[in-house]
Amino acid sequence: MLGDFDLPWHLAVGRDVVDGGEILAGDVLSYTMRGVIAPIEYPADVLLYFLYRVGGTVALQLGGAACLLLVLWLLCLRSMPVSPLIALGMSCLAAAAANLWFVVRPAILSFPLLCAVLWTIERSMSRAGRPQQVRTRALSALVPLQLVWCHLHGFAVLGAGIAFSFAVYVGACRLARGRLGALLPIADGRDAPRVILLVGLAIMATCVGPFGPKIFLGPFHVQAHTAVITEWAPTTLRFAITADPTFALLAVIVLVVLAAAIVSRSAAVTAFDLGLVLVTLGLAVLRIRLIPIFALCTAPIAARALPSAIVSLRSSRLAALLAAVTCSATFYGAPGIPIGRGFDENNLPVGAVRFIQGARPSGRLFNFLPFGGYLAFQLHPQVSVFIDGRTAWLYPPELLAAYVAAEHDAKTFASLSATYHFDWAVVRARPGERFAEPIARDPAFTLVYLDDCAAVYVRNDGPNAALAARGYRVLTHLTPPAGLLIHPPPSAALDHDAALAVAQAPRSPRAHFIAAAAAAARGDRAALLGERHRLAEIAPDSPWIAALDEVLRAGSR
Numbered sequence: 001m002l003g004d005f006d007l008p009w010h011l012a013v014g015r016d017v018v019d020g021g022e023i024l025a026g027d028v029l030s031y032t033m034r035g036v037i038a039p040i041e042y043p044a045d046v047l048l049y050f051l052y053r054v055g056g057t058v059a060l061q062l063g064g065a066a067c068l069l070l071v072l073w074l075l076c077l078r079s080m081p082v083s084p085l086i087a088l089g090m091s092c093l094a095a096a097a098a099n100l101w102f103v104v105r106p107a108i109l110s111f112p113l114l115c116a117v118l119w120t121i122e123r124s125m126s127r128a129g130r131p132q133q134v135r136t137r138a139l140s141a142l143v144p145l146q147l148v149w150c151h152l153h154g155f156a157v158l159g160a161g162i163a164f165s166f167a168v169y170v171g172a173c174r175l176a177r178g179r180l181g182a183l184l185p186i187a188d189g190r191d192a193p194r195v196i197l198l199v200g201l202a203i204m205a206t207c208v209g210p211f212g213p214k215i216f217l218g219p220f221h222v223q224a225h226t227a228v229i230t231e232w233a234p235t236t237l238r239f240a241i242t243a244d245p246t247f248a249l250l251a252v253i254v255l256v257v258l259a260a261a262i263v264s265r266s267a268a269v270t271a272f273d274l275g276l277v278l279v280t281l282g283l284a285v286l287r288i289r290l291i292p293i294f295a296l297c298t299a300p301i302a303a304r305a306l307p308s309a310i311v312s313l314r315s316s317r318l319a320a321l322l323a324a325v326t327c328s329a330t331f332y333g334a335p336g337i338p339i340g341r342g343f344d345e346n347n348l349p350v351g352a353v354r355f356i357q358g359a360r361p362s363g364r365l366f367n368f369l370p371f372g373g374y375l376a377f378q379l380h381p382q383v384s385v386f387i388d389g390r391t392a393w394l395y396p397p398e399l400l401a402a403y404v405a406a407e408h409d410a411k412t413f414a415s416l417s418a419t420y421h422f423d424w425a426v427v428r429a430r431p432g433e434r435f436a437e438p439i440a441r442d443p444a445f446t447l448v449y450l451d452d453c454a455a456v457y458v459r460n461d462g463p464n465a466a467l468a469a470r471g472y473r474v475l476t477h478l479t480p481p482a483g484l485l486i487h488p489p490p491s492a493a494l495d496h497d498a499a500l501a502v503a504q505a506p507r508s509p510r511a512h513f514i515a516a517a518a519a520a521a522r523g524d525r526a527a528l529l530g531e532r533h534r535l536a537e538i539a540p541d542s543p544w545i546a547a548l549d550e551v552l553r554a555g556s557r
Contacts (some may be wrong), residue, residue: 003344009373014049094299098292126187150209363423
């Protein structure tokens with residue numbers, strides 16, 4: 001399913017460009033940055049919105065699958081001339097290592113383009129076995145590739161960096177004149193001036209997209225947000241082992257094969273390959289988001305460098321099959337990514353949006369940052385968001401820092417509210433999480449909608465006073481459900497809130513547990529048993545079932 005937080009704002013931007021180019025003159029999705037121009041990948045956003053407009057979420061999911069298949073094909077091409085089975089196996093392993101990032105948004109377009117740039121470069125090297133002029137002409141594809149890439153995603157800077165590194169490598173080959181053997185083969189330096197010219201043109205082409213020359217400042221924009229954006233955090237050993245073990249496995253395989261190739265002085269590994277492995281591994285360790293770059297860059301290098309004795313073993317067929325199965329299992333079994341069509345209601349505020357469209361709260365909104373994109377896509381122009389996922393290029397670091405603090409600090413939230421005059425809020429409400437603590441504790445706000453993904457609050461004395469009067473009486477999204485059995489609030493208020501919770505989210509385990517707690521508070525054993533059975537049907541592994549069983553046992557003594 002489509003659960004990525006950034007995809008909806010990309011769709012919203014694409015829609016507004018298609019409908020009138022409004023957003024090109026300044027932001028219209030948020031009220032905090034209204035009129036500010038942000039250098040965003042408009043062509044990619046338009047492409048994604050076109051797919052959505054033609055075929056809905058199914059077309060978007062099929063587009064993502066097409067990108068994955070294209071990546072696998074290009075990885076296999078880059079792995080040649082090894083056995084097709086080995087090429088397929090290493091390609092599947094690379095895709096499995098990168099699986100967490102094969103989500104539908106503009107970044108997914110960077111993956112086939114990255115593979116295409118590397119394939120173009122590798123076709124121009126002497127090991128391709130083609131005449132010098134033919135190889136140099138093949139490199140000219142770099143220019144259109146970078147021209148397309150820079151319009152689709154900011155990762156185009158990686159293509160420019162790889163091309164620049166290749167020009168340095170070619171120059172080094174020319175200067176070495178064969179003295180370092182296969183690491184700097186003399187044949188790769190024979191047409192250095194033309195190669196350097198083509199690389200220069202490719203780098204210049206990278207500057208003509210929506211970002212302009214500022215595309216090369218992208219890493220510095222991200223640097224200011226690394227403390228609060230998880231995907232740009234450093235990669236820890238724990239993350240590699242628990243969240244992406246195929247990345248850890250691929251890294252070990254690549255390093256072992258590369259070390260063996262260097263020791264044996266294999267002609268399959270050049271200084272360019274060695275540098276690509278070391279630099280991309282360093283990037284993957286530096287930032288979680290760059291793990292797929294390492295995987296896609298290095299798997300074909302390892303495939304080409306595998307010792308012939310290993311490649312010729314019959315077990316290579318089994319290894320290739322195992323890698324393909326691992327790839328499939330990794331994609332379909334990824335935690336938190338359910339299989340199905342449409343937007344993921346467990347990760348995006350789908351139910352809350354339906355409620356908002358019916359209840360029509362008004363005034364200024366405070367929202368959970370990752371929800372901003374979906375709210376903008378579904379509710380604009382009637383609703384403008386406070387903040388969304390365009391953090392690195394649109395929202396200033398100080399606003400982002402204040403938002404992050406306001407999720408937990410009452411003084412910071414009060415300061416923001418005094419500045420922007422929040423009338424209502426859409427917040428994260430997964431059981432066990434602690435987002436939007438100041439709102440839950442503020443008596444000026446009332447909870448009016450709750451499911452297991454999102455909650456909606458409105459201010460009691462503002463334009464939504466009538467809506468607040470129909471809201472929850474004692475519950476907030478942070479109320480510990482188990483505590484309702486120990487210290488139940490007044491029965492009438494709890495009954496009201498339980499009925500509202502079940503009506504708003506009939507498939508919510510929390511809602512049915514609250515209803516069970518309300519039944520226990522009024523001594524209705526039959527209703528308690530009924531809610532216990534409904535909870536077991538919806539979430540058979542829920543720890544709340546044991547708590548209800550204890551209440552039932554205590555009542556039967």
